[in-house]
Amino acid sequence: MAWFKKVRKPIEPQAKKESRVPEGLWVKCPSCGEVIYNKDLAATLSVCPKCGHHFRIGAIERLRTLFDSEWVEYDIDLRSTDPLTFVDTKPYRKRLESTIASTGMKDAVVCATGSIEGIETSVAAMEYTFIGGSMGVVVGEKITRAIERAIARRLPVVIVASSGGARMMEGALSLMQMAKISGALARLDRARLPYVSVLTDPTTGGVTASFAMLGDVNIAEPKALIGFAGPRVIEQTIRQKLPDGFQRSEFLLDHGMLDMVVDRREMKATIARVLRFGLRSAHGTAAIALPAEQPEPAER
Numbered sequence: 001m002a003w004f005k006k007v008r009k010p011i012e013p014q015a016k017k018e019s020r021v022p023e024g025l026w027v028k029c030p031s032c033g034e035v036i037y038n039k040d041l042a043a044t045l046s047v048c049p050k051c052g053h054h055f056r057i058g059a060i061e062r063l064r065t066l067f068d069s070e071w072v073e074y075d076i077d078l079r080s081t082d083p084l085t086f087v088d089t090k091p092y093r094k095r096l097e098s099t100i101a102s103t104g105m106k107d108a109v110v111c112a113t114g115s116i117e118g119i120e121t122s123v124a125a126m127e128y129t130f131i132g133g134s135m136g137v138v139v140g141e142k143i144t145r146a147i148e149r150a151i152a153r154r155l156p157v158v159i160v161a162s163s164g165g166a167r168m169m170e171g172a173l174s175l176m177q178m179a180k181i182s183g184a185l186a187r188l189d190r191a192r193l194p195y196v197s198v199l200t201d202p203t204t205g206g207v208t209a210s211f212a213m214l215g216d217v218n219i220a221e222p223k224a225l226i227g228f229a230g231p232r233v234i235e236q237t238i239r240q241k242l243p244d245g246f247q248r249s250e251f252l253l254d255h256g257m258l259d260m261v262v263d264r265r266e267m268k269a270t271i272a273r274v275l276r277f278g279l280r281s282a283h284g285t286a287a288i289a290l291p292a293e294q295p296e297p298a299e300r
């Protein structure tokens with residue numbers, strides 16, 4: 001029975017081959033499998049040139065796709081105080097510290113003013129890599145301030161949502177942000193200033209249930225996951241199988257939940273068109289001074 005006692009030589013570890021391609025130069029599209037050169041992907045605003053798959057992008061990259069040039073960022077140093085001294089798999093305070101260190105941001109939203117095709121705009125862009133883009137007290141406060149800043153300076157507002165919803169580590173305090181932001185948006189509406197909501201993959205939970213669906217115009221990126229509760233929870237509750245494409249942008253557009261589904265490469269031009277249209281009051285006079293070189297919007 002020699003083969004029972006056969007001594008197996010451990011497999012020699014392979015000598016590490018030097019890769020000639022530096023790490024991270026190429027990205028594989030998860031939708032069509034195309035291998036894309038990083039620089040090409042940056043040129044197409046992180047949209048797959050072959051199939052149009054929209055890669056997720058961060059808040060700073062988002063601002064770069066929207067603003068004409070430089071922007072002014074506000075409330076950079078606001079950070080959560082961990083009011084509930086919350087602990088799950090690790091203390092929330094520790095989680096915050098490590099996320100701040102890895103992302104270089106203090107919380108999950110970047111608020112800035114800058115111009116979009118010459119129109120000065122207050123923009124808030126959410127950062128999904130910061131604890132799932134979750135909305136805690138800081139996100140709520142920063143977005144509210146961005147809206148109030150817009151009211152004070154008579155600017156339109158654009159909020160780019162990318163979020164898993166409310167931040168459970170701040171409990172009820174994070175739920176209160178829904179009402180706080182919605183209240184500020186109501187004041188913006190009374191000041192007759194337009195608000196464009198941009199919904200990107202993913203926009204779920206308390207963010208969908210508040211400001212992301214309150215835009216004068218709600219625009220989504222293609223195939224973005226947008227919903228309140230997850231599909232499994234809904235199936236268990238209503239005891240029905242959900243249709244294909246449920247909770248994706250195109251499905252929501254078909255069912256009247258969105259106004260437009262717009263390719264990221266067309267997003268800036270579309271937002272600018274909507275803002276130009278919205279900045280005119282019902283009497284046909286501009287609510288604020290528009291840049292002269294912009295063409296007049298077609299009256300509908």
Ligand SMILES: [Zn+2]
Binds near residue numbers: 030033034048049050
């Ligand atoms: Zn692709």
